[in-house]
Amino acid sequence: MSGPARIRGNKLYLLFGETPDNTDRKCETTAVTLEHEDADTDTLTFCDASEGGAAQPFFDVTFVQSLDSTSFWRFCWEHAGEVVPFTYAPQGNAEPTTEQPHFIGFVQIPKARPTIGGEAVVAGTGFTSELRLDVTDADGNKPGVATMDEGTTP
Template sequence: MSTMPFKGTKGENLSIMIDTKEYNSYLHEVRAEPDDGEDADFITFANAATGDTEQWFLRGTLYNDYAADSLWTMAWLKSGTVVPFVIKPYGNAVASADQPHFKGDVRISRKPGIGGEAGEAHETEIEWEIDGVPTRVTAAA
């Protein structure tokens, strides 16, 4: 019985850029995913016109690092604004058909939390709304 080698991603090379800056070392996990639709009560005309009626979200867990150049600080300062994001699942600099990137715009919905449990890394869960559906990029822009 032959087995095909695993070609999926395990996350060790994933790269994420938010507002044109790479934040790989500040995120414990990150996902761009559609909502299950159970609570989707707000559909834009643009979504309805394309048939994309599920709301997409950028979800994950960020480490609370309050330094000036951290993801936490960027989220604190840009709360309520829309910023671009790019997820590079393979970590490759240039998108290709075999190693695509995914990009879009995300609204940083609220300021991140402060503090956490004693003796543990302080973390904040994020759930930011993506405008529309992320774009799959397969070639250099």
């Protein structure tokens, strides 16, 4: 018996925002995790309290720095503070299925633009930037929800 299919660290399908060609960001990212923490909210409702409090989902993303007009770095620079849709498929499939669902929703690009530059190196290694992208609703309200999209199976 083999057990459930594992998520491997060599596949990814990742979209942030609406781009003309639905740019998959897998070739620009070196680490992507969808995490959850207790939400920091000014107004805790009785429903939130009865359910143990609200959770804030967020992405930690490490990506290469590039000034190319189509790069993720440039996208984050030009869309700082905006709410954009996301699709996250940790198993690398372009279409969601029951066994390989996508996570979809909205994130807010931080108002603080991504870093540029880094430490000097002898060899030609590239610089990376890191961002936390909070999951919001379409209007930018936190906490948002990362919904699991299972698509349809034949």
